[in-house]
Amino acid sequence: MAATNIKVYIRVRPGKAAEGFKADTEKGILSFNLPEASSEYDVNNQKRTHTFQFDGVLGMQVKQQEVLDAVARPVIQDVLNGVNGTIFAYGQTGSGKTFTITGGAENYEDRGLIPRTLRLMFEAFRKGPAQYRMYISYLEIYQDSGYDLLRDDSVRNLQDLPKVQLREDEDGNMHLRNLSVNLAASEEDALNLLFLGDTNRVVAETPMNDASTRSHCLFIIWVDSTEEGSDVVRRSKLHLVDLAGSERVSQTGVNGRLLQEAKAINVSLHYLERVIVALHARSKGNQAHVPYRDSMMTSVLRDSLGGNCKTTMVGCIAAEASNICESMSTCRFAQRVAQITNTARVNEELDPSLLIARLKKEVSDLKQEVKVARMNKEGEEPEAITPDVLEQCRALVQQYVAKGVGSNEPFLCGSIDRMRASFRILRDMCLEKEGSVQDPADEGRVAALESEIKKWKLEVAQRDQEIAVMVKMLTKQRAGERPFISARPQAAMSQTVDADPQEGNGPDESVQRAPPPAETAEAVPLQGKSEKSDVRPVPTPTMPTPEEAADLLLDKQKALEVFWQKVYTPPQAFKENKALLKDKIEQAQALGKEALQLKAEIDAAKSKLLRLRTERAMTAAGHDDSSPVEDGPEELAEVQEIERVKGLYREKTAELRHAKSDVEGIQRMLEQNQAKVRREFENWFAGLRGRAHMSRLDEEKKKELLDKVTGQSGVGTPVPKETPEVSPVTASKMMLSMPSRTSKPPREEELAAYYAAFGELSRRS
Numbered sequence: 043m044a045a046t047n048i049k050v051y052i053r054v055r056p057g058k059a060a061e062g063f064k065a066d067t068e069k070g071i072l073s074f075n076l077p078e079a080s081s082e083y084d085v086n087n088q089k090r091t092h093t094f095q096f097d098g099v100l101g102m103q104v105k106q107q108e109v110l111d112a113v114a115r116p117v118i119q120d121v122l123n124g125v126n127g128t129i130f131a132y133g134q135t136g137s138g139k140t141f142t143i144t145g146g147a148e149n150y151e152d153r154g155l156i157p158r159t160l161r162l163m164f165e166a167f168r169k170g171p172a173q174y175r176m177y178i179s180y181l182e183i184y185q186d187s188g189y190d191l192l193r194d195d196s197v198r199n200l201q202d203l204p205k206v207q208l209r210e211d212e213d214g215n216m217h218l219r220n221l222s223v224n225l226a227a228s229e230e231d232a233l234n235l236l237f238l239g240d241t242n243r244v245v246a247e248t249p250m251n252d253a254s255t256r257s258h259c260l261f262i263i264w265v266d267s268t269e270e271g272s273d274v275v276r277r278s279k280l281h282l283v284d285l286a287g288s289e290r291v292s293q294t295g296v297n298g299r300l301l302q303e304a305k306a307i308n309v310s311l312h313y314l315e316r317v318i319v320a321l322h323a324r325s326k327g328n329q330a331h332v333p334y335r336d337s338m339m340t341s342v343l344r345d346s347l348g349g350n351c352k353t354t355m356v357g358c359i360a361a362e363a364s365n366i367c368e369s370m371s372t373c374r375f376a377q378r379v380a381q382i383t384n385t386a387r388v389n390e391e392l393d394p395s396l397l398i399a400r401l402k403k404e405v406s407d408l409k410q411e412v413k414v415a416r417m418n419k420e421g422e423e424p425e426a427i428t429p430d431v432l433e434q435c436r437a438l439v440q441q442y443v444a445k446g447v448g449s450n451e452p453f454l455c456g457s458i459d460r461m462r463a464s465f466r467i468l469r470d471m472c473l474e475k476e477g478s479v480q481d482p483a484d485e486g487r488v489a490a491l492e493s494e495i496k497k498w499k500l501e502v503a504q505r506d507q508e509i510a511v512m513v514k515m516l517t518k519q520r521a522g523e524r525p526f527i528s529a530r531p532q533a534a535m536s537q538t539v540d541a542d543p544q545e546g547n548g549p550d551e552s553v554q555r556a557p558p559p560a561e562t563a564e565a566v567p568l569q570g571k572s573e574k575s576d577v578r579p580v581p582t583p584t585m586p587t588p589e590e591a592a593d594l595l596l597d598k599q600k601a602l603e604v605f606w607q608k609v610y611t612p613p614q615a616f617k618e619n620k621a622l623l624k625d626k627i628e629q630a631q632a633l634g635k636e637a638l639q640l641k642a643e644i645d646a647a648k649s650k651l652l653r654l655r656t657e658r659a660m661t662a663a664g665h666d667d668s669s670p671v672e673d674g675p676e677e678l679a680e681v682q683e684i685e686r687v688k689g690l691y692r693e694k695t696a697e698l699r700h701a702k703s704d705v706e707g708i709q710r711m712l713e714q715n716q717a718k719v720r721r722e723f724e725n726w727f728a729g730l731r732g733r734a735h736m737s738r739l740d741e742e743k744k745k746e747l748l749d750k751v752t753g754q755s756g757v758g759t760p761v762p763k764e765t766p767e768v769s770p771v772t773a774s775k776m777m778l779s780m781p782s783r784t785s786k787p788p789r790e791e792e793l794a795a796y797y798a799a800f801g802e803l804s805r806r807s
């Protein structure tokens with residue numbers, strides 16, 4: 043809060059004004075035009091007219107209510123807002139200080155600032171909005187000693203009153219010890235305290251004022267205020283101070299005890315004046331020491347003078363000619379006071395007792411609410427959640443979850459405690475099974491599809507491996523490996539295998555379809571390869587020599603190799619089927635991946651939906667169990683999303699089933715193709731017999747052949763002893779991957795496997 047000057051008002055007691063005295067109440071100006079010959083008034087021989095400007099001049103006709111409105115009302119408002127205030131009356135004895143602060147003793151209308159302030163405050167208390175409490179202290183300072191005027195109502199003299207001590211804390215704040223602080227619950231209480239204090243005041247007869255107070259009196263109103271629901275309390279105080287009157291001892295002619303009192307009063311007022319002078323000097327920028335501690339009165343008023351307080355002074359003067367000098371003295375004092383600045387602030391602090399009281403009340407209210415909330419529908423006390431109850435809750439939750447997405451059936455469990463236990467179980471289930479909650483029917487279908495995909499992946503991997511083997515072998519052959527037929531002496535080969543470079547330029551283009559083996563064995567070509575070229579030579583239809591035919595007849599495995607590498611040209615459809623099978627498998631793999639992705643999306647959306655519903659149910663914990671917790675916009679959107687993705691999932695799984703069906707169909711087709719190859723080989727093999735002219739063979743070879751022809755081994759489906767057993771599935775796979783003529787010749791163990799496959803397929807067909 044900004045610094046403000048002490049406000050100063052001058053009140054003129056009614057009476058016959060001296061000549062030359064003028065009060066301009068409109069402008070707040072007092073002027074003294076002293077008579078020329080009067081040395082009595084001549085405080086400054088050089089100057090006869092003295093003019094003073096104040097915040098206000100309250101003339102002789104001003105009523106007590108007007109004094110309240112002008113002087114006290116603004117201060118009272120600040121005090122109600124938590125700002126300290128002081129109103130003190132200063133002036134010569136009999137000038138009307140007590141009349142202003144306390145009021146006249148006879149007429150009710152003469153009530154002074156204290157009773158009127160009390161009324162004003164209690165009116166304000168009733169209006170609110172804060173809650174106010176008022177406490178009252180009444181301190182008398184007589185000859186620099188403090189007395190509590192509110193301790194006892196049977197006081198006969200000053201010494202019967204408890205003495206009040208002044209203590210200064212380490213921060214320099216003054217504290218009045220032994221001064222009672224009395225609660226005034228009503229205006230009546232407060233006025234009773236005022237009356238009690240007044241009766242205890244020391245009243246002494248003086249020559250100038252037969253009811254003059256010989257002491258300083260401080261009526262202190264303590265105000266606490268608290269806003270509704272706040273833990274902050276505002277504490278302020280209002281000092282209403284009736285200072286003892288200053289008087290010129292020589293003029294009034296007092297003596298004895300009264301003289302001593304007058305001296306003491308003058309001394310304390312002298313200290314007050316010193317404080318004011320020091321504060322005045324400070325206000326002009328000087329670093330003056332302020333002698334607050336010199337008297338009890340200045341110590342008590344420390345805050346009011348240059349501290350945390352809004353202060354107003356009422357200078358009381360008497361306008362009669364005999365009082366002009368004292369009145370001018372009061373005006374000079376008042377002018378210095380008007381220069382003093384105070385810095386008042388709102389005094390508020392957190393009140394632990396209020397905080398504790400509020401928290402206790404909140405706890406009490408909440409306990410009551412919890413008790414009511416936990417009662418079941420019949421208003422009975424809550425049951426304990428025992429393991430048995432938990433099991434019942436678990437069963438209810440499982441039933442609820444089993445109803446599936448979209449079910450609107452309510453979850454009924456009987457009480458809020460059971461509901462809480464159920465939510466905990468549901469949460470644990472969600473966390474444990476996150477991502478695995480799904481439709482049981484979907485689960486079965488997906489498992490089957492996943493199994494299919496796995497199988498196809500395996501098949502593709504095997505096929506890729508086989509193709510890799512073949513490619514490797516082909517590469518080796520191109521690099522100069524001898525043709526299979528060259529197992530015979532090179533010279534013999536050169537006679538029987540001729541290359542025709544005109545017929546082709548590359549592996550694929552070099553393929554030349556062989557005539558159907560069934561037509562004639564003589565027409566079966568033996569295709570060779572130029573050893574000088576990397577490019578596969580164009581096969582030339584060359585008949586095997588009788589010796590070659592005999593060799594092949596004796597070794598059917600070798601015959602198969604020759605047939606496959608040199609004789610047989612598989613139909614284009616075979617290659618197309620294989621390519622199609624590969625495409626379909628890749629398509630199925632892609633579809634499987636997409637289906638799995640969609641399934642994961644469905645699972646995630648279901649988990650999210652479950653979480654949203656759980657959250658909504660938990661926030662609606664006070665909801666009536668007899669009706670379901672309805673889905674909100676988020677849940678409805680999630681249900682729609684699940685339906686959309688499910689639609690896509692159904693489409694993908696349908697496509698996957700089609701792809702699977704295609705794959706199976708192509709596999710059957712390839713099996714038929716291989717059966718056809720097998721038959722052609724057998725026909726070709728049989729035709730070799732006609733080529734092997736027995737007359738041109740040596741005796742050993744003849745015997746060997748005759749043994750075969752006579753059935754000892756046969757040419758039907760000879761299976762070499764060393765050939766491993768091959769399962770139909772493996773045989774089928776090998777047939778599917780059987781190399782074309784453009785492939786390099788297989789190694790012996792691979793051919794053995796082929797051979798076995800042929801046999802197996804023959805049996806099956």
Ligand SMILES: Nc1ncnc2c1ncn2[C@@H]1O[C@H](COP(=O)(O)OP(=O)(O)OP(=O)(O)O)[C@@H](O)[C@H]1O
Pocket residue numbers: 054055056102133134135136137138139140141142146147251253254255256285286287288358
């Ligand atoms: N404004 C006023 N209107 C009517 N009567 C007044 C007024 N001011 C003072 N008086 C009367 O003047 C007399 C002296 O006033 P008062 O006791 O208030 O002076 P004082 O300044 O308190 O004197 P002291 O310092 O001796 O206590 C009283 O009888 C009082 O009723």
